[in-house]
């Protein structure tokens with residue numbers, strides 16, 4: 661019933677494959693928690709967004725999640741609160757998660773590619789992605805999800821390093837550094853255009869199947 665209410669009837673190896681980075685990552689990963697990692701990087705100033713953010717937005721959720729959702733970058737409300745996917749789009753995302761028997765803190769981890777808000781919600785610059793994406797890669801190593809889902813075209817193209825239409829990204833399972841990756845609509849797009857909800861529900865049914873034990 662809730663599903664019906666919601667949806668209606670109807671690789672870059674961005675760091676030149678840098679062995680040095682990978683080695684360093686594996687060593688520093690050992691023995692520290694996601695919280696430790698958050699504390700380690702929360703004052704980051706590696707790019708210009710560090711100067712304009714209100715809050716660093718690390719990520720939230722279950723460190724043992726089977727499903728990892730990834731947005732492009734914090735928006736205004738996320739920046740204010742320091743948490744990804746809050747506000748009306750976040751509420752819709754929570755409803756979608758409930759519809760696939762998940763919760764934000766149970767079975768799901770949510771993060772962004774970029775941890776600080778780009779001014780006026782512009783798309784992240786390639787130079788910002790290059791500096792910040794390694795943090796996401798580390799988070800994935802902690803969580804080890806069965807599936808990563810990029811929310812929205814910008815998140816999809818940023819992770820895939822391919823600028824292709826969302827409708828083409830939605831229909832395939834990609835590989836993101838060894839983890840399967842799908843792309844679906846950003847919940848804000850579903851709020852703007854409710855006609856997309858039926859297609860989004862098809863995506864989330866696939867996601868539910870994919871991550872089920």
Ligand code: SF4
Pocket residue numbers: 704705706707708709710711774775776788791792
């Ligand atoms: S966006 Fe990422 S790289 Fe840039 S300052 Fe924030 S945390 Fe650091």
